[in-house]
Amino acid sequence: MESQLRFRGPPSGPPPGPPPDMNKTDTPTPPPGPPPSISLDKLASSSLPFPSGPQPDTPTSPTSGQGFDPTNSATSKHINLGVWDYYEEKAPRLNRVPLVKIYRRMTQGLSGAPFAWRLMKDVVRLAPVLVWFYLACIGLNAVMPAVSLYYSSRMFQVIKDAVEKRNVDSSLLIQIAVARGVSAFVQRACSYGMQRLAPIISLRVRGYFAEYILQAHARLDVPTFDDNEVRSLLETVASDRSGAWEALSESFNIGSIFLELITQALVLFGIIMESNDSLLLVTLSLIGPIASWWSRPIRRPEGAWIAKVNNENYVRMMGLKKVATDRSHRKELVAGNLQEYISQQYHAARAQVGDSAQEFWEARRYHQTKNAGNPIALAMPLFRDLPQIIFALRAIHTPASIPLSLAQLDLVQRNVTAFSQQLENFSHIVEGISYSFQTIESLYSIIDIPNHIPDAPPDALPLALVQDQKVKGLGIEFRNVSFKYPGTSKYVIKNMSFTVKPGQLCVIVGENGAAKSTSLKLILRLYEVDEGEIFIDGRDIRTIPLKSLRQCAAVLFQDFSNFPLSVRENIAMGSPLHAQDTTRIEEAARLGGASQFIDTLPEQMETYLSRPVHDMAGGLGFGQHTLLGRQFNTAKGGWGRKGGKRGGRAQDMEVSGGQQQRLALSRTFMRSNDENVRLWMFDEPSASLDPLAEFNLFERLRDMRGTNTMIFSTHRYGGLTRYADLILYLKDAHVAEMGTHDELMALSGDYAQLYNVQAQAFRQDT
Known part of the structure; x- marks a missing residue:
């Protein structure tokens, strides 16, 4: 099947978009065609719920929470839930009226209806025959209860005629019996068909939409991916890949139940018109369901809400629990003999909190259960039995009609009860329709999230490949560059200026937190500078296509990560074009110093370090x-x-930090013979290596340098700095000293002082 996924704009440039219930099928939907444009501001302000607890308890109003003030008792309600103070927005009084609530939910959901319709078309494209057959089953299944009710009423009429006229129309009786049997079979067959088809469609849609979500994630740049609003949206979508199918299933459910209600209402109306007793029966039978509906407590908030912990002993108690149960704290716990202390402190905190020590969702359910009783609920058995009581009183006056009256009562009451239950189901589903449509909208919108780093204009020229090997390396210049990380106010780089000439070996040194790693990230334009300019080969970095810029550089970050893939693929991903070249992969492993430890793994190159x-x-x-x-x-x-x-x-396989770093180095070395590479950057490449491995690594790096520009950031002096063409000593967010090793030693400044401190440990006379 041809993929229908489409992305707006280039991957690096400006970007390309709960829980329903349809026989409880789980699966997401694919998005063929370009998604509708939506701004991040709209995504952030559209009140898409990002719940931390069970989905059914999330607010459903798409406009709720605007101007919510928990301290204003006129607009908010406070409930104490033990260790939690719970505040929720007061709902309009009319929301207690069931039909008003349904109407409001439906109108709230209409704004997302275009996305639901688009999703429907996409799912049909994905599996047209299965989907249309599934919809046919839904439609027939919705109509069959009304057909059964119709023939039941006809059956009752035949029995009534037989009692009153002493005559039975046998042909009509046979027709009714056959029709009832056929309708029961069709309903059963439709239910079976839905149960079989829904998982098939669900799985197909889930797989298709999983690819869509992956591509939406992959195209985001670093600052966009780290943005809290974007992360919230992505995590919500990724954690519920079946959300699209469930949302569509809920739409199907609404249509199915609505069709069932309409057809049953028409048949009931016909029964009422045929007999005065039927009208009385329907009226009496509806009293119980209406009273039940009205008396049910509202279990989900109607608007914005907030829950705040009010007990520090509970906070401490949960912290102690994490210390005892989280794997990350196990070594400190055991080595410090903390077992008895933690148990004692937890017991003491638990005694202070008492029975109120409940997680929020548990405390909320407990409160709802404790306050579930009300006078109408206590009178429910009386309401349910009211039709029988009335007809028992009537039978005193007309005892001859008792059999027919009871039969008619049973027929009408059973069907009215079923009708009211479906109406109740309809109200429940409609309550979540706005959330469902928001789910669909958010799924389509993730592909339109704009990247924070805009790409160069479409007509921008890529960095040229240099034919003259004498000047192959990239030239780099910082002009008064200032930068602070998104969401922070402190500058990590301030008015930084320096020039690295093509082919030079540059070493960036300084204390921890001196922005050595940040400088390398800015060269790759992983972040945008706040002030100043960066030039690459004399061109403003913003005029260079991002793909071209990053294709010319090979980099190893200090905070590297190895992928949850096989060792072979971990290395191969350093150069996707050569991912099938076994010889190149093995050579990269040798250069990275990883060959020896890879040979000791159970499946060697095919081993997963983290499955x-x-x-x-x-x-x-x-x-x-x-x-x-x-x-x-x-x-x-x-x-x-x-x-x-x-x-x-x-x-999982457990390997040391040094082995992890060798694997990351091997991935970088996959580009050792890549003619496109003009810049090598290594951020603390030997941080986890032993001295011998560090020495061998630096030897290999100097040997393969050639005419490429090479930049290192390190806090270890000597191994590289003595060979550097340029050393940048960073301090207080700017370049404090600049020059060769000999020049900086002659200055007797901070660089010379730190160099001597490190060298002193190796001198025999100290």
């Missing part, structure tokens, strides 16, 4: 088990991630 999907096992004894070539750690508990009681999952 993104774990093999699962269950029913095992406690301890470690080796099955099918995998090691499993078992733990007692529920099914979840551990695989069940005495179940477990395959363990």
Whole structure:
């Protein structure tokens, strides 16, 4: 199938967009065609809920929360939930009226209807035959209850005629019996068809939309990806990949129930018109459902809300719990003999908090359960039995009609009850329709999130490949550059100026936090400078296409990461064009110093250091088990991630920090023979290496330097600085000293002082 995914603009340039219930099918939907344009400001202000707790408890009003003031008792309500102070926006009184609430929810959801319609068309394109057959099943399944009700009423009429006239129309009786049987079979077949088709469509849509979400994530630059608003939207979408299908399923549900209600209402209306008793029956039968509906407490907030912890002992108690249960604190806990102290302190904090020690969602459910009773709810059995009581009183006056009256009562009451239940279901689903449409809108909108770093104009020329090997390296110039990270007010670079000539070896040194790593990130334009200019080969960096700029540079960051892929692919991703070149991958591993430790891995190049999907096992004894070539750690508990009681999952490989860095170096060395590379940048490349490995690494780097420009940031002097054409000593957010090693030593400044401090440890006379 041809992919329908389309992105606006180039990948690096300006960008390319709960829970329903349709037999509980889970799956997302694909977005063929270009998504509608939507600004990030709209995404941030559209009140898309980003819940931290169960979805059903999220606010549903798309305009709620504007100007919400928890301290204003006129517009907000305060409830104490033990260790939580809970404030919620007061809902309009008319929202207590069921039909008014349904109307408001439907009108709120209409703004997202175009996205739902677009999603519907996309799903049909994805699996047209399956979807149309599925919709046919939904439609028939919705009509069948009304058909069954119609023939039940006809059956009752035949029985009534037989009692009153002593005559039975056998042909009509057979027709009714056959029709009832056929309608029951069709309804059953439709339900079966929906159950079989929904998972198939769901899985197809889920896979398709997973690709869409991945591409939407992949195209974002660093500051955009780190933006809190963007992260909230992306995490919401990524954590609920089935949201699109569920939202569409909810739309189908609404249409199905609406069709069912209309057809049943028409049949009930016909029954009422045929008999005065039927009108009385329907009226009496509706009293119970209406009273139940009216008396039900509102379980989800109608607007904005906030919950604040009011007990510091509870906060401390939960902190102690994390210390005891989180793996990241295990070494400190054991080495410090903290077991008894933590247990004692937790017990003391728990005693102070008492029974109020509940997580928010648990405390809220407890409060709702405790306050669920009300006078109408207590009288519900009376309301339900009211029709029988009335007809019992009537039977005293007309005892001969008791059999027919009871049969008619049973027919009408059963169907009115079913009708009211569907109406109640309809109200529940409509309550979430605005959220569902927001889910669809957010899924389509993630592809339109604009990148913070705009690309060069479309007609901008790429960096030229230099044919003269004597001047192959890139020239770099900072002119009065100032920069602070997004969301912060402190400048990490202030009025920085320097020039690295083509082919030079430049070493950036300084104390921790001196912006050495930041300088390298700015050269790759991972962030935009706040003031000043950066020039690459004499061109303003903003006029160079981002793809061309980054294609000319090979970089290793200090805060590198290795991917959750095989060792082979981790290295190969340094140069995707040569990802299938085994010889090149092995050479890169040798240059990075990783060959020796890779040979010791269980599957060598095919080993996953961190598997993104774990093999699962269950029913095992406690301890470690080796099955099918995998090691499993078992733990007692529920099914979840551990695989069940005495179940477990395959363990990840544990490697040292130095081995991790060698692997990252190998990935960088995949471009060692790449003619496009004109700049090599290494940010603390030996931070996790032992002295011998560091010495060998620097030897290899000097050997492969050639005429490329090479920039290092490091806090270790000597290994590189003595060979550098240019040393930049950074201090207080700017270049404090600049020159060669000999020139800076002659200055007897900060560089010379730190160099001597490091050299002193190796002198025999100290």
